[in-house]
Amino acid sequence: MKLQPGREAMVRVAIATLWSRPEAVRPVDGPALSARTDIAAWISGMDSDQQVGDCVLSQLLLGERVLVTELRPDGWAHVVAVEQPAPQLHPRGYPGWLPVEQLAPATDTVDADPLVVDATVTALRASPGGAEVLPGVVLGTYLPPAGPAVDGWQPVHAPGHAAPLWLPAGDVVPVPTTPPTADEVLAVAQRLVRVLYVWGGVSAYGIDCSGLVHLAWRRLGVLLPRDASDQATATTPVPLGTERPGDLYFFARPGRRIHHIGIVTADPRPGDDRRMLHACYLQRRVLEERLPDDRTATLVGAHRV
Template sequence: MPLAPGREAVVRVTAATLWSGPEAVRPVDRPAIGPHADIPTWVSGMDADQQVSDCVLSQLLLGERVLIEELRPDGWARVVAVEQPAAKLDPRGYPGWLPAAQLAAAAPAPAGYVVDAVTTALRATPGGTVALPGVILGTRFAATGPARDGWLPVEVPGHDAPLWASEVDLTPLPTNAPTATEVLDVARRLNDVLYIWGGVSPYGIDCSGLVHLAWRRFGVRLPRDADDLARATTPLSLGDERPGDLYFFARPGHDVHHIGFVSAAPGASGYRQMLHACYTKRRVLDEPMAPDRVATLVGVHRVTPLPVGASAD
């Protein structure tokens, strides 16, 4: 079945970048828009200013579903990322543009496994040649048969034959909602990852992307942007937070612009610690909350447990 407006498709690359428009793509972005989407090369080629350009909206993982809205003759597709809630933009999901070559029309089978490694590689045969490197934490797969010598055959969009994933790097997709501390432990594994505006990968990530990806590992879909996350979570009184809850930040008269995980119980004299993707320091950091950050702290929220696969939007 070919790609067509009005139909769903799935991402066939390890990470497809969602753009504000085809005209926003810069020469430095070429590795990210090719049919194989070389995200490490893309990230390493950008300077500090290019890393935070708002031409990037988000990223979608291998197998993630989109609704195609428009296909252009130049190879671009306008889509809605239906697994990334964005209530303020579109009730169906996050809207943006992708190269159509990064999509496949095949409908995915129900996933039973999720990548638990920060990154892994899929192979053509058990333990054989790498067929798809850089598969990302939180990517979901359906198995196509039994494991063989520690390798599991999985269905991969854009590949006619199954590829093989190391059983060590996969885990069954949970059927129960995780605890906040379990999610925090996953987020901590991304400590020191580079800050990339719109990033949702271990090669580069932003503040809300860190929260979205850590919860995604457990099959829970949270909104993609910080302000939507604030509206979809449960407010607490400052001082009642626990590790794994979420801090939110805003300047006077403006909407929420930053988010981070509570990474330690609050201490005396207002001491607070946070794991977050820091725009100013351009890294994921676990650090005490600095006075200038405290000045914009507007709340702490908790993710209410949801059924796995449900959306908090």
């Protein structure tokens, strides 16, 4: 079966980067473009300015579904990432471009309840303990089980692979079916502290502010929009001063749209002493900190998921 415009496909690489347009791709982006992506090498090969280039829109994890809207003869597909809501951009999801070889035709949904990767990074193998087939599979990736675990190894289905692939059984857990607690959300986000800030990133290799929020809730079974402004629309405002850990802080300059988001990590204290965990563009990493004065000056609200 081939990819066709108007039909869904699935990401077949560990992490697929969604591009603004094929012509925006740079020579440094090679490791992110192949049929076996190496996102760690891609990020380490960029300088700090390249890591925040606006040619990258988002990233999709193994098994994410997309709607194919256009196929180009040069090997690029225009898609809508249907598991990353972006209502200000497209009613179905986040639009952008992917290399065709990073996609596989969508298969029917497997009846078994999906598993979600809980390891920061793992690899899918051809057999228990065998050769790596898909390295770099990251936290928050959903994988349909292909049967029960065997001697500590879990078989899973992966797009583009007819036979099951295997990973350590301890690297995956059932997708939660109840709303997460604040402690659970913060526990996921705290595991990403010190991860590099990468514009459009949604992985443990590199991540941006809204990607951190999207990924933390994705790991816990909750689908939030991809961008901060849409995340604000999809959540419930609470009065400043009543926020609590696990809520979200939103930031915007006067007359401008929301440009930043962080996860509340402590109850507010007298004197506007607030704390949050966020992917910080200025310090180019994920950190937990007291809101500095410049952040407090642009704080426009707190919301609850």
